Amino acid sequence: MKRFLFSLIIVPICVFxxxxxxxxxxxxxxxxxxxxxxxxxVTLKFDVVGSAPDQSKANEEVQSKANKTFAMLKERKIAxxxxxxxxxxxxxxxxxxxxYGHRRDKVIGYSVTRPFExxxxxxxxxxxxxxxxxxxxxxxxxxxxxxxxxxxxxxxxLKDKALxxxxxxxxxxxxxxxxRIESAFxxxxxxxxxxHGKMFEAKEKVIVTGSIAxxxxxxxxxxxxxxxxxxxxxxxxxLISPAK
Numbered sequence: 001m002k003r004f005l006f007s008l009i010i011v012p013i014c015v016f017x018x019x020x021x022x023x024x025x026x027x028x029x030x031x032x033x034x035x036x037x038x039x040x041x042v043t044l045k046f047d048v049v050g051s052a053p054d055q056s057k058a059n060e061e062v063q064s065k066a067n068k069t070f071a072m073l074k075e076r077k078i079a080x081x082x083x084x085x086x087x088x089x090x091x092x093x094x095x096x097x098x099x100y101g102h103r104r105d106k107v108i109g110y111s112v113t114r115p116f117e118x119x120x121x122x123x124x125x126x127x128x129x130x131x132x133x134x135x136x137x138x139x140x141x142x143x144x145x146x147x148x149x150x151x152x153x154x155x156x157x158l159k160d161k162a163l164x165x166x167x168x169x170x171x172x173x174x175x176x177x178x179x180r181i182e183s184a185f186x187x188x189x190x191x192x193x194x195x196h197g198k199m200f201e202a203k204e205k206v207i208v209t210g211s212i213a214x215x216x217x218x219x220x221x222x223x224x225x226x227x228x229x230x231x232x233x234x235x236x237x238x239l240i241s242p243a244k
Contacts, residue, residue, distance in 0.1 A: 021192075022185050027173055027238045028192070031166025033158040034231040039146025042126045042225065044118045046133065046141040055090060055110040062088075062112045065138050072136075073118060076129055082119035089113045121149065127223050146225035158232035159189065166236045178243050185237040192235055 048069060050061030066085065073083055090112045094105040120126040123146075133139045148154060174181050186192065 022237060022239060025179070025240050026185060027170050027179075027181070027240055029166045029170045029173070029236050029238065030191075030233055031162045031164070031169060031236065032231060032233045033161035033165060034229065035154065035158060036227045036229050037148060037154070039148060039225050039228050040121070040123060041147045041149045042120045042123055043143070043145045043147060044120060044126065044130065044133075044141070045116070045143040045145075046118075046139055047113045047115050048136075049111060049113045049138045049140055051093065051109055051111045053109045055112070058110045058112040059088075059090070061138070062114055065136055066114050066116075068136055069116065069133065069139075072129075072132060076125065078118060078120065082121070084117040085114055087115050089115075123225070130223075144223070146228060148228050148230070151228075151230060154230050155232055158230060159234060162232045162234045163187070163236070166234050170236065170238050174238075174240060174243075179240040180243045182239045182241055185239050187237075188235045189233065190235065192237065 048062055048065045050058045050065065052058040052061060070083070070085075090110060092107045093109045093111055095108045120129065126144075130141070130144070134141075170181055
C-alpha cells in the first residue's frame, strides 16, 4: 500500500533565516511510489563442511567437495563472477571428559568449512541445483534469497513517479489552503534534516528482501520466492504564495 506524507508549513521569516531553508512560506511534501515484482535472481548461501580426526584430512575432504561444487556450478553454466568462495574456516571439535572429578575439553577432531555464495540467474533451475548440492553431502544451507537483477533501474523509474506524486499532493494541499505553488525550492531523496528532525518521526530505510519456503516432499520440492517490494520517496520544498 502506498503511503504519502505531506504538510503545509507557514512560519515567520526569522525562523528560517539560517540553515539554507526558505525565508518565506513553503510546502514540504513527501511523494512515494512502490512496486512489487517477482525475483529474477536467487542467491544461495551455503557451507561445504568436512570433519576428520586430523585437520589436514578434514581440509582434504572439504577441498574435494568444493571442487565437485565448482564443477557442478560450471556445468549449470553459472558464471565465475556469480560465485564467491574466498574463505576457509577450521575449528577444533571438543568432547568433555571427567577425570577424578575434574572436567576438561578433549580435542576429538577438526571441522573445516568453505562458505559459498552463488547467484543463480535462472530462477526455474535453482530448486534442482539445491537438491544436487545437498546430494553431494556435507553441504549446509544458511540462506536462499530472491532479488531483482535490474533493481537500480527500477528505483530510478520509481523516483520519477514519486516526484510526480509529490507535485500532485502539493497541488491538492495548496488548493485546500487557498495558496498557489510558485516553484520548487529543493528536491531530495532523503528527508531534509532541519525539517524532518522537528516535525516527522524517523523512517526506516527500505530493505529489499526475499525469503523462501523449504521443500516439503522430495523428490519434487517446491520453493516459493517472496515478491520483492521496491519503494522510493522524494522530499520536495515548494515555495508558495496566496492564491490570486
